[in-house]
Amino acid sequence: MLAAESRRFRRGPPAPAQLTVLSGPSGVGKSTVVARLRADCPAIWQSISVTTRPPRPGEISGREYHFVSEPEFDAMTEQGELLESARFAGYRYGTPRRPVEEKIGSGEPALLEIDVAGARQVRAVVPGALLVFLAPPSWAELERRLVSRNTESPDKVARRLEAAKGELAAEDEFDITLVNTSVEDVCAQLVALILGQDANGTPGDARQGRQSLHESQCNSELEGTRWQRLRP
C-alpha cells in the first residue's frame, strides 16, 4: 500500500533500538539515503554487506560492499559468519555478523540496509531491532527510478520490478514506513529514529547519549521532524 503521509508507525513510538534496519524494494533509493546519512552523520555506524554481485562503476570494495566470489560467500555462510543472507535478482547478499555484534555490545547504534527477506531474518535473531520500510511515492516512480538509473540490463530491471511487487506487499511487517519523497527528509527522519527520538521529535532521557552523538556528529537538520503514530 502506498499512502500520502510520509511516516507511518505501526507499533507505537520508536523504541531506542540499537539496531535499525532500512529496507524496501530495489530502486526505492535506500542506498542514496544511506550515502547521504554517511556524509551527514559519519558517527552512525553502517554495516557493509558482502555480495557476489559485480561492482558497478564507481563502487569500491569495502565502501559500498565487500565484493566476494560465490565460494567465498559459501565459506562465510558455512562458518556462520553472516547474521542474515538472501539471494536477490541472481546474486547473493549478506551481513557480516561480527561487526554488528560488536556494535551492539558497545551500546552504539548500528544501521543495516538490506532487502526484505534479510530484514525478516534480522527480526528473528534481533527481536528489538527497529525495522524501517522505505516506500516509493508511487509504483510509476519506482519503475522510473529503476529504469533511469541505468545500472542494470532490461532483463535485470524486469527481475527487480518483479521482486519489488513482493517487497511492497511486506510493508506491514515493518515498524514504520518512510515515503521517499525527498532524500533530505528521509535522511533526517532516519537519523531521528536512530537517535531514539520520541513521537514528538524530542529525545528521552535514556537516549541522551545518542542525542549527544547527533549534536556533535550530525549535520542533518531535524527541526520539524514529527511522527504520526498508526497503532498506539
Ligand code: 5GP
Ligand atoms: P543492489 O544490487 O542494488 O546494491 O542491492 C540489491 C538489494 O540487495 C537491495 O534491496 C539491497 O538493499 C539488498 N542488500 C544489500 N545488502 C544486503 C545484505 O547484506 N543482505 C540482504 N538480505 N540484502 C542486502
